Amino acid sequence: MTGDIESITGGLADIGTGAAxxxxxxxxxxxxxxxxxxxxxxxxxxxLVGPHCHACGQRAHVHRTLGAFFHDLLHGVLHFEGKTWRxxxxxxxxxxxxxxxxIDGRRARYVxxxxxxxxxVFLSFALFSMLGGLDPETSDLSAPKSAYAENQKxxxxxxxxxxxxxxxxxxxxxxxxxxxxxxxxxxxxxxxSVQSDxxxxxxxxxxxxDTKLGQAIDHVRENPQLAIYKAQTSAYKYSWMxxxxxxxxxxxxxxxxRRFKGYDHTVFVTYSISFMIALVAVASLLFYVxxxxxxxxxxxxxxxxxYRQLRGTYGVSRFGGIWRMLVLSLFAWVAIGLFAGLITxxxxxx
Numbered sequence: 015m016t017g018d019i020e021s022i023t024g025g026l027a028d029i030g031t032g033a034a035x036x037x038x039x040x041x042x043x044x045x046x047x048x049x050x051x052x053x054x055x056x057x058x059x060x061x062l063v064g065p066h067c068h069a070c071g072q073r074a075h076v077h078r079t080l081g082a083f084f085h086d087l088l089h090g091v092l093h094f095e096g097k098t099w100r101x102x103x104x105x106x107x108x109x110x111x112x113x114x115x116x117i118d119g120r121r122a123r124y125v126x127x128x129x130x131x132x133x134x135v136f137l138s139f140a141l142f143s144m145l146g147g148l149d150p151e152t153s154d155l156s157a158p159k160s161a162y163a164e165n166q167k168x169x170x171x172x173x174x175x176x177x178x179x180x181x182x183x184x185x186x187x188x189x190x191x192x193x194x195x196x197x198x199x200x201x202x203x204x205x206x207s208v209q210s211d212x213x214x215x216x217x218x219x220x221x222x223x224d225t226k227l228g229q230a231i232d233h234v235r236e237n238p239q240l241a242i243y244k245a246q247t248s249a250y251k252y253s254w255m256x257x258x259x260x261x262x263x264x265x266x267x268x269x270x271x272r273r274f275k276g277y278d279h280t281v282f283v284t285y286s287i288s289f290m291i292a293l294v295a296v297a298s299l300l301f302y303v304x305x306x307x308x309x310x311x312x313x314x315x316x317x318x319x320x321y322r323q324l325r326g327t328y329g330v331s332r333f334g335g336i337w338r339m340l341v342l343s344l345f346a347w348v349a350i351g352l353f354a355g356l357i358t359x360x361x362x363x364x
Contacts, residue, residue, distance in 0.1 A: 101125040105289050109319060110326010113285050117278050117327075127284035131254070134288045138295040139250045165304060169194050197306035248357045256287050259352055263345035267324075267338045274328060282327050290316060317343055 054061055056076060060069035067074060101124045104112040116124055125133075172191045179187055257280065264279040293316060300309035317339055324342070325335040 097123055097125050101130060105130070105285060106319075107322075108326065109285060109289065109323035110328075113282050113323060113327040116285075117281050127281050127288070131257075131284050131288045134292050134295075135250065135253045138291050141295050141299065164302070165194060165197060168304070194304060197301075197304050249353075252357065253291075255356065256349065256353055257283055259349045260287065260346070263349060264342065266345070267342060268328065278327070282323065286320065286323055289319060293319075 052062070052075070055067040055070060055072055055074070057072040058067065058070045060067055062074045065074050066072065101112065104124070112124060115121075116127065169191065172187050172194070176184060176187055176191075260283045261276065261279050264283055265276065268274050293312065297309040297312045300306070300312065320342060321335050321339040324330060324338050325332070330338065
């Protein structure tokens, strides 16, 4: 994992260096500011009356420098812009205000809900694949590439070092071993052995084997690794289905309120799911680096975030926010269960 992070960091540094060097080269060659300074739009020919063309929206003056090219490359790859840095802190701490402002039409400063959702899903899937992804071509389910397995390996290494250590070193190793075992227990409770549970669930089934469903279960039992991989891939491809699955549950919290429409609930759900996915991804990363306690505490923020978003979006009272948060938390698990069932059904070959 360290090598992957170093590679990414090095790549970004190279891009940044390339942009700076390119800008210096342009200045030395007398390229000026690189603007075209034309009076008509280069795209549609309309007369320019400002920084953007009023007819097609293209910038009035285009850049023709290597520095601008590398800037566009960096922006295109990472989509870093001012509105991103305004949206993320708002989503984390003032989700209700963010949701309400977007619904009310104040949108220019923020990333749209669906764009943020897709961005978070992409990054989270990449992170999950890096931390504990399964290769469909491998067949060993007993030692998946996961934080739990890595932690177990470190525990074994320290236990092997203990008999040879002196008194001072032994005390340090024992302290480290205790910490690792605590993290291991926390990961076992929070994360669980997903692969083992998945495989065990298909070991025995009352479904007749001569039925289509029975045959599908046989395929899963014969190659559970492939089934898990297909489930992971389907979860990524169809993650957007969490939105329509969740919206009806939010509507049930305000069944007789004519002020809030389906659009309001959809924006609320999309921003909320985006944050929850990001929260789980960060917590998983903490578990992976043996900071299970911090990861567990971070997950406890989820209900409070939901409460803040409900109050800020719908203007409900504290009591209204609390009971709706509790009910919505239950609804969220129902929606996740429906989504997991759908993904499992797809993984079984349907």
